[in-house]
Each structure stands twice: as C-alpha cells, then as structure tokens.
Amino acid sequence: MKKANGTATVIRYLATSLEISLSEEELVLVKQLCLPYKPISVVMNMDTPMLRMRVMRLAAKMKVAGKTAVVIKCLKLGLIDIDDLVYQEYDGENLPGKSN
Numbered sequence: 543m544k545k546a547n548g549t550a551t552v553i554r555y556l557a558t559s560l561e562i563s564l565s566e567e568e569l570v571l572v573k574q575l576c577l578p579y580k581p582i583s584v585v586m587n588m589d590t591p592m593l594r595m596r597v598m599r600l601a602a603k604m605k606v607a608g609k610t611a612v613v614i615k616c617l618k619l620g621l622i623d624i625d626d627l628v629y630q631e632y633d634g635e636n637l638p639g640k641s642n
Contacts, residue, residue: 564621568600572616575609576629 564572574582575597583593597609606615616622 562604562619562621564616569622571596571600572612572622573626574628575613576627578630581630 571582571586574585577585579590579593583590586593586596588596597612601607601609601612604612604615606612613622613627617624
C-alpha cells in the first residue's frame with residue numbers, strides 16, 4: 543500500500559506486527575547495498591561516512607545488524623525483488639577493486 547506523506551512517498555508494510563516504512567530514497571539505497579560503500583556513495587551523492595551512518599540507521603529501523611541483513615530482510619518482506627539488486631560482476635581474471 544502506498545501512502546503520500548508530504549512530498550515523499552512512503553511505502554508501508556506490516557510484518558509480524560512490526561510496521562516498516564521505507565521512503566523511495568531508502569529503497570534506492572537498499573537496492574545498492576550489494577556494492578561496496580564507495581560506489582554507493584557516488585550513486586547516492588554523499589560521502590562514505592554519511593552513507594555508513596544512513597545504513598546503520600536503516601538497519602536499526604529494520605531491527606537488523608549490517609547492510610547484508612537489511613537486504614535480506616527487505617527481500618523476505620517483499621520490499622524489493624532480487625532482480626532489483628545492483629552488484630559488481632567478476633570477470634574471472636581480475637579481482638574487483640584490484641589493479642594489475
């Protein structure tokens with residue numbers, strides 16, 4: 543169910559008597575959480591320490607610990623689809639983030 547809340551659209555889900563409300567911006571962030579923090583900070587246009595704080599607050603809001611747990615809980619609750627997740631491909635020769 544979508545509900546207008548001021549200028550932001552808030553999506554509310556009821557899960558085991560716990561109401562979880564995620565804004566559109568939070569959902570965009572969750573879909574990026576399979577990436578390392580640096581590329582996410584570029585996409586989200588914020589510095590890495592601020593991003594880490596946002597993820598920590600999002601995890602607390604969802605009553606989980608860590609960015610992986612946020613993604614898993616969102617998948618389990620149906621907030622996101624697995625095809626929505628953004629991740630890095632590995633070419634089989636060079637490790638991501640390492641230059642030869």
